[in-house]
Amino acid sequence: xxxAVMGAGAVGCYYGAMxxxxxxxxxxxxxxxxxxxxxxxxxxxxxxxxxEYVSVTGDTDAVGVTGAEMVLFCVKSTDTVExxxxxxxxxxPDTIVLSLQNGVDNAERLSHVIGQPVIPVVVYVATSMGxxxxxxxxxxxxxxxxxxxxxxxxxDTLIPARIPVEISENAEGALWAKMILNCAYNALSxxxxxxxxxxxxxxxxxxxxxxxxxxxxxxAKGCGVTVPGDVWGAIEKIAETMxxxxxxxxxxxxxxxxxxxxxxxxxxxxxxxxxxxxxxxxLTLHALTKLQETKSA
Amino acid sequence: xxxAVMGAGAVGCYYGAMxxxxxxxxxxxxxxxxxxxxxxxxxxxxxxxxxEYVSVTGDTDAVGVTGAEMVLFCVKSTDTVExxxxxxxxxxPDTIVLSLQNGVDNAERLSHVIGQPVIPVVVYVATSMGxxxxxxxxxxxxxxxxxxxxxxxxxDTLIPARIPVEISENAEGALWAKMILNCAYNALSxxxxxxxxxxxxxxxxxxxxxxxxxxxxxxAKGCGVTVPGDVWGAIEKIAETMxxxxxxxxxxxxxxxxxxxxxxxxxxxxxxxxxxxxxxxxLTLHALTKLQETKSA
Numbered sequence: 156x157x158x159a160v161m162g163a164g165a166v167g168c169y170y171g172a173m174x175x176x177x178x179x180x181x182x183x184x185x186x187x188x189x190x191x192x193x194x195x196x197x198x199x200x201x202x203x204x205x206x207e208y209v210s211v212t213g214d215t216d217a218v219g220v221t222g223a224e225m226v227l228f229c230v231k232s233t234d235t236v237e238x239x240x241x242x243x244x245x246x247x248p249d250t251i252v253l254s255l256q257n258g259v260d261n262a263e264r265l266s267h268v269i270g271q272p273v274i275p276v277v278v279y280v281a282t283s284m285g286x287x288x289x290x291x292x293x294x295x296x297x298x299x300x301x302x303x304x305x306x307x308x309x310x311d312t313l314i315p316a317r318i319p320v321e322i323s324e325n326a327e328g329a330l331w332a333k334m335i336l337n338c339a340y341n342a343l344s345x346x347x348x349x350x351x352x353x354x355x356x357x358x359x360x361x362x363x364x365x366x367x368x369x370x371x372x373x374x375a376k377g378c379g380v381t382v383p384g385d386v387w388g389a390i391e392k393i394a395e396t397m398x399x400x401x402x403x404x405x406x407x408x409x410x411x412x413x414x415x416x417x418x419x420x421x422x423x424x425x426x427x428x429x430x431x432x433x434x435x436x437x438l439t440l441h442a443l444t445k446l447q448e449t450k451s452a
Numbered sequence: 453x454x455x456a457v458m459g460a461g462a463v464g465c466y467y468g469a470m471x472x473x474x475x476x477x478x479x480x481x482x483x484x485x486x487x488x489x490x491x492x493x494x495x496x497x498x499x500x501x502x503x504e505y506v507s508v509t510g511d512t513d514a515v516g517v518t519g520a521e522m523v524l525f526c527v528k529s530t531d532t533v534e535x536x537x538x539x540x541x542x543x544x545p546d547t548i549v550l551s552l553q554n555g556v557d558n559a560e561r562l563s564h565v566i567g568q569p570v571i572p573v574v575v576y577v578a579t580s581m582g583x584x585x586x587x588x589x590x591x592x593x594x595x596x597x598x599x600x601x602x603x604x605x606x607x608d609t610l611i612p613a614r615i616p617v618e619i620s621e622n623a624e625g626a627l628w629a630k631m632i633l634n635c636a637y638n639a640l641s642x643x644x645x646x647x648x649x650x651x652x653x654x655x656x657x658x659x660x661x662x663x664x665x666x667x668x669x670x671x672a673k674g675c676g677v678t679v680p681g682d683v684w685g686a687i688e689k690i691a692e693t694m695x696x697x698x699x700x701x702x703x704x705x706x707x708x709x710x711x712x713x714x715x716x717x718x719x720x721x722x723x724x725x726x727x728x729x730x731x732x733x734x735l736t737l738h739a740l741t742k743l744q745e746t747k748s749a
Contacts (some may be wrong), residue, residue, distance in 0.1 A: 315564045346643060357746070359721065359739040366732045425657070435663045439736040443658040446644045449654070 159223035165282040167229030168290035170198040177316035192288025217241035232418035258418035262401035337385035342440035343403035352398020377430040456520035462579040465587035466525030469497040489585025514538035529715035534564035555715035591669035598623035641699035649695025674727040688748035
């Protein structure tokens with residue numbers, strides 16, 4: 156199958172590499188240095204214990220999406236509207252479009268821009284870029300995708316490529332659950348530039364996270380979303396299993412890049428205001444992250 | 453009059469110098485480098501447009517308090533209990549003890565340690581240390597003191613020394629009003645290491661400050677305190693009149709010193725918990741300040 160990946164970050168490169176490795180024709184749209192490296196040597200898929208170069212096509216322009224039967228949309232939430240407008244001329248009504256992004260409203264926002272349905276995908280993977288054209292896989296990799304006429308076809312393509320896929324009626328709830336974890340940790344790690352294991356040792360930090368999560372759950376409820384699983388249990392576990400981890404927001408700020416905070420705590424604040432649900436903790440975490448973001452910029 | 457100043461920081465040095473200049477016998481208890489400079493050259497009282505050396509006695513030990521008829525207690529809130537225990541052996545029941553400190557419970561805590569009454573004082577002055585034995589006066593200087601049998605005598609001593617004094621039945625409320633300003637600004641400036649004028653330009657920051665202030669006012673009410681004046685108006689004014697100012701908490705953190713945050717937002721959180729009043733914004737500001745404090749330490 157001809158597949159395009161819009162956004163050659165760590166998530167896009169990982170899934171693009173897994174699909175190319177399984178024999179699909181994969182084009183990744185990304186920045187010049189990555190594209191050049193991928194076109195020169197292939198994409199280096201690095202499992203730590205083993206590495207392999209996978210043959211893919213890199214393109215710096217959205218025109219590379221042309222002819223793709225499936226598009227994995229993997230840009231940051233801040234870039235959804237702009238990147239959506241870029242691919243719109245090069246997709247057809249038959250193109251299957253998947254949003255593999257953080258936050259809960261990207262599929263909806265993207266769908267609005269491109270004028271056709273987008274399947275929301277919850278991504279559970281730990282990856283990072285090791286350099287130009289070099290993606291590192293640290294763990295997991297499974298996807299939960301929303302229901303649609305095309306979802307079974309998507310699963311049938313991805314599963315043989317060793318990408319576990321579950322089609323869930325409540326993918327939206329799973330997206331929320333993931334976002335709520337992000338709302339608990341990302342800002343705290345970003346504002347202080349400290350890893351999860353250190354954060355949770357701070358005075359009152361568990362109370363702050365509990366308040367943030369309770370506000371998120373109230374907003375989810377107000378939105379009619381049922382958040383599956385034991386969110387708080389998952390949050391407690393993260394501090395134990397990933398004590399040295401810095402949030403993606405912390406990494407963005409450290410690099411002077413805009414973060415996704417407007418689509419995490421910022422989203423909760425906006426939705427809370429719409430619904431009349433108080434979100435003082437998320438408001439404070441969002442405001443402080445934005446202050447730190449503009450400082451480092 | 454023989455007067456001792458416990459804590460030769462910027463506030464203690466300023467009032468000590470004003471009293472010594474008016475002819476009183478003033479001893480300041482402080483750190484070795486300040487004490488040495490004061491004993492060598494006198495205390496340099498620097499008004500910007502004019503400077504003068506004032507003759508005082510410096511001492512690194514609380515024994516220097518011996519024989520004082522009045523003690524100005526000017527240590528940080530974090531040091532109240534320890535410094536109170538240090539002066540206790542050297543004061544008598546007749547010694548007038550004034551607490552010139554931030555926070556609202558220092559007079560009470562000090563009184564408990566030394567076993568005699570302490571007059572709470574609200575300090576409105578802008579001063580800073582310009583080096584060892586060198587205090588800079590930037591503006592104001594007036595005091596509001598609580599009522600007591602000795603308060604009139606205190607005023608009669610201070611006013612001729614060009615220290616404006618008002619005796620107020622609601623000195624406690626004035627202390628709260630000052631603390632609430634600190635609760636609005638200090639943590640935000642400390643966490644981000646940015647001055648007031650930049651902070652208030654951040655997304656949602658006025659809402660964060662409004663929430664923090666509303667929580668403080670609710671706790672004040674729960675404590676039976678009437679906060680005088682237009683607190684919110686004063687807060688809006690600070691950003692205009694002192695845009696380049698960093699909070700004392702920000703300065704402490706930048707120097708790797710413990711801050712007074714446990715006696716500002718932290719006090720609101722503790723009192724709120726006692727009274728069953730939610731304080732999520734102050735909790736978040738306090739927790740983040742403590743995280744930044746332990747990072748810089």
